[in-house]
Amino acid sequence: MAGTEGALDQARAMSFLERVMVDSAAAFSGLSTSIGARLGLYRAMAGAGSVTSTRLAEHTCLDERYVREWLAVQVAGEYVHYEPATATYSLPDEHAAVLADSTSPVYVMGAxxxxxxxxxxxxxxxxxxxxxxxxxxxxxxxxxxxxxxxxxxxxxxxxxxxxxxxxxxxxxxxxxxxxxxxxxxxxxxxxxxxxxxxxxxxxxxxxxxxxxxxxxxxxxxxxxxxxxxxxxxxxxxxxxxxxxxxxxxxxxxxxxxxxxxxxxxxxxxxxxxxxxxxxxxxxxxxxxxxxxxxxxxxxxxxxxxxxxxxxxxxxxxxxxxxxxxxxxxxxxxxxxxxxxxxxxxxxxxxxxxxxxx
Ligand SMILES: C[S@@+](CC[C@H](N)C(=O)[O-])C[C@H]1O[C@@H](n2cnc3c(N)ncnc32)[C@H](O)[C@@H]1O
Missing domain, CATH: 3.40.50.150 (Vaccinia Virus protein VP39)
Incomplete structure (x- = not known):
């Protein structure tokens, strides 16, 4: 196939790269979403208000270091809110309906x-x-x-x-x-x-x-x-x-x-x-x-x-x-x-x- 070097519209390439990066970020973090569902992390956060990683780990009987890393993915994806002053995390009710409540009409975890x-x-x-x-x-x-x-x-x-x-x-x-x-x-x-x-x-x-x-x-x-x-x-x-x-x-x-x-x-x-x-x-x-x-x-x-x-x-x-x-x-x-x-x-x-x- 002929090379395209030199003919590229750099702005369009960058804009498309951004779109694909969003997709790859979603694909990478999909694994953490599935893990969060299987380990009950979203369910534990639903309705719980602000929690520390230690509290969440205790509640779910999981390792705190891993839970903290999982929370970082959730914050990066804007699934979970983070309050730096108190180092606490919260799952908004609307997000819980999508991620944690299998009886909700907007539950999407099956995907x-x-x-x-x-x-x-x-x-x-x-x-x-x-x-x-x-x-x-x-x-x-x-x-x-x-x-x-x-x-x-x-x-x-x-x-x-x-x-x-x-x-x-x-x-x-x-x-x-x-x-x-x-x-x-x-x-x-x-x-x-x-x-x-x-x-x-x-x-x-x-x-x-x-x-x-x-x-x-x-x-x-x-x-x-x-x-x-x-x-x-x-x-x-x-x-x-x-x-x-x-x-x-x-x-x-x-x-x-x-x-x-x-x-x-x-x-x-x-x-x-x-x-x-x-x-x-x-x-x-x-x-x-x-x-x-x-x-x-x-x-x-x-x-x-x-x-x-x-x-x-x-x-x-x-x-x-x-x-x-x-x-x-x-x-x-x-x-x-x-x-x-x-x-x-x-x-x-x-x-x-x-x-x-
Ligand atoms: C996408 S799933 C949908 C299942 C279910 N109707 C639902 O809505 O959750 C497709 C279903 O079709 C079934 N299926 C595929 N080929 C079939 C066939 N020739 N006879 C009967 N069932 C079949 C599969 O086993 C599977 O359960």
Whole structure:
């Protein structure tokens, strides 16, 4: 490649360097963020007011020297406030909502829980990029599944029952009366359980091909005393057990399937008369220029390292990636006989579609 020396616009190079330095600083400190969550440091600081490193170390049963170094990262990133006069540190309540409270709608730690396992796939990704082979969902470390489930949880908690289901024609009424629901690609089953809690007259069956996720989902059902109305089974999407189902949901999983058309064909066969599919996908566009923002960038990055390789591993015929866009998915649904496609709602992170024959 030809050298660019001499032709460089130095000001533009410096400005771009600054942007990339911000990214590298975030990437370096992401490890400390994950450590802070796993060791309970953010939780210990939440609501605790101003603390010294010694007090925080005692409270978390950790080594003070390491805790002080961790706090320096937090101060540098402006996650934690530092008062030099008293050598004390505090985590503002608003920051605690994002970093420490897993029930908060703005909790974001799931993304950091995913990082360790995502970065661990770097060598496998080199191989995949060279050979065109996939990386199966089950080939990742356990933290990835927990992180993905935790990443989507706040959105489901805040919106699924309150906004998304009511945006679908006639679905909430059916669930209130008593409906039969299948949640395909349910992972840890948080979506299934939120629906089950809200609609006690209905029965719910979660399906996923990933054994540890289904085991985790069953534990959650037991813990929530919902096992009488909620079951979780290890079944691939294209083998959805006989219904009929009034509602078949696909939460953030359709693009992960190697054969989403087969999943849609099977769903169509098992839908009750007047039943609907609900497809929840990342709110991303097939137009690359629309992804130039933190949400679009996060989805593009996880698509290139996780979603696309997982779909490729299922050996087709599709490998959509998570920003295939509405038109591509609508075409697949159409081909499978689900011709009635409607965008019901869009949130900053998700698009919710109602899909019917
Ligand atoms: C991004 S995760 C989403 C999980 C869950 N729906 C959620 O929102 O947290 C994608 C899920 O699709 C599942 N999956 C991928 N391919 C599948 C297939 N062919 N059949 C069933 N599940 C599949 C994975 O095991 C994984 O749990």
């Amino acid at each position: 950091f829980t995913m990082l360790k396992s995502l970065y661990a796939t770097e060598d496998a990704l080199l191989d995949a990029y060279r050979t065109g082979h996939g990386i199966s969902w089950q080939d990742h470390e356990p933290g990835l599944f927990e992180g993905v489930a935790s990443f989507f949880l706040p959105g489901y908690s805040a919106s699924l029952v309150q906004e998304w289901l009511p945006a679908l024609d006639g679905v909430r009424e059916k669930l209130q009366r008593g409906a039969n629901v299948a949640d395909v690609g349910c992972g840890f089953g948080y979506s299934t359980l939120f629906m089950a809690k809200a609609f006690p007259n209905s029965t719910f069956r979660g399906f996923d091909s990933h054994v540890p996720s289904i085991e985790a989902a069953r534990e959650q059902a037991d813990r929530n005393n919902l096992s009488d109305r909620v079951t979780f089974e290890i079944v691939p999407a294209e083998d959805l057990p006989p219904g009929p189902y009034d509602l078949i949901t696909f939460f953030d999983c359709l693009h992960d399937l190697g054969d989403p058309a087969a999943a849609f064909r099977r769903a169509k066969q098992q839908l009750a008369a007047d039943g609907s599919c609900m497809v929840v996908e990342p709110n991303t566009s097939a137009d690359l220029l629309e992804s130039m923002n933190p949400i679009g960038r996060s989805f593009a990055a996880t698509s290139a390292s996780l979603c696309l390789p997982a779909a490729v591993a299922q050996q087709g015929p599709h490998a959509l990636g998570n920003h295939a866009g509405e038109e591509a998915m609508r075409a697949i649904a159409n081909e499978a006989g689900l011709q009635n496609w409607k965008l019901a709602l869009a949130s900053p992170t998700n698009r919710i579609y109602q899909v019917r024959p």
